Amino acid sequence: MNDLHRAEMADQELADAMDKLVIVKSAIYTSGECDPREPPPRQDTTGRLHLMGPDPRLAKMPSKPTLFDFFKLRFGPAIHMLQSARLAQKNGCDEKVILACLLHDCSAAGFIRADHGYWAAQLIAPYVDEEVAFAVRYHQVLRFYPDESFGYKYPDSYIRLFGPDYKPEPYLDRAHEHCRNHKWYGTARLLTVNDLYSFDPKVYVELEEFTDIVGRNFRQPPEGLGFDDSSSAHMWRTINWPTRYL
Ligand SMILES: [Fe+2]
Numbered sequence: 001m002n003d004l005h006r007a008e009m010a011d012q013e014l015a016d017a018m019d020k021l022v023i024v025k026s027a028i029y030t031s032g033e034c035d036p037r038e039p040p041p042r043q044d045t046t047g048r049l050h051l052m053g054p055d056p057r058l059a060k061m062p063s064k065p066t067l068f069d070f071f072k073l074r075f076g077p078a079i080h081m082l083q084s085a086r087l088a089q090k091n092g093c094d095e096k097v098i099l100a101c102l103l104h105d106c107s108a109a110g111f112i113r114a115d116h117g118y119w120a121a122q123l124i125a126p127y128v129d130e131e132v133a134f135a136v137r138y139h140q141v142l143r144f145y146p147d148e149s150f151g152y153k154y155p156d157s158y159i160r161l162f163g164p165d166y167k168p169e170p171y172l173d174r175a176h177e178h179c180r181n182h183k184w185y186g187t188a189r190l191l192t193v194n195d196l197y198s199f200d201p202k203v204y205v206e207l208e209e210f211t212d213i214v215g216r217n218f219r220q221p222p223e224g225l226g227f228d229d230s231s232s233a234h235m236w237r238t239i240n241w242p243t244r245y246l
């Protein structure tokens with residue numbers, strides 16, 4: 001069997017699987033495009049079952065997925081996070097900061113963008129030092145507030161992205177204030193300093209460069225992320241099978 005034949009077979013298998021399934025998106029995927037006050041568009045479900053497992057359109061995850069499996073199969077190319085981690089390493093940061101850089105945008109990359117620092121911190125909290133989760137939670141907030149003493153100025157890219165008149169909301173002001181007075185402020189701030197404003201598509205960083213740092217600082221559950229009954233296991237499962245009906 002040649003490659004073309006194999007690809008055609010795979011396409012056919014996917015089409016067959018899709019014919020047998022009802023796949024429904026959660027409201028959060030469509031809110032805005034659809035009015036969430038309205039009932040979702042009706043599908044013809046005759047003779048089909050609602051999806052209760054992995055989405056056949058997505059790359060199959062191993063039964064005991066590791067952090068790296070999520071990076072490779074669910075977090076996109078993740079170049080920005082890899083380049084930030086390498087920069088932190090080059091700048092001589094300690095392993096907590098490097099790990100925080102490696103993980104900091106995992107929610108934006110594979111889960112939810114709005115308040116991505118908070119979601120990412122919750123995702124990783126059971127597996128990392130509290131200080132790492134703290135830095136990831138607050139990097140999103142600190143990005144809006146300059147701190148000359150760390151050489152951090154308001155990103156030019158934010159002016160382009162959000163306009164010159166954007167002002168952080170009061171909840172961000174409060175979170176900034178809280179973080180600023182916290183003993184781990186420096187860790188969170190260092191994450192923002194190494195959080196690259198713009199990534200260079202020509203600089204390629206291998207995930208495997210961080211195998212040892214992750215091995216020492218990320219408590220990979222033997223059951224696999226999502227199947228270990230931690231307080232964020234359900235979130236990892238949702239990233240694994242995002243269109244599961246219930
Ligand atoms: Fe971020």
Ligand SMILES: [Fe+2]
Nearest residue numbers: 104105195196
């Ligand atoms: Fe970032």
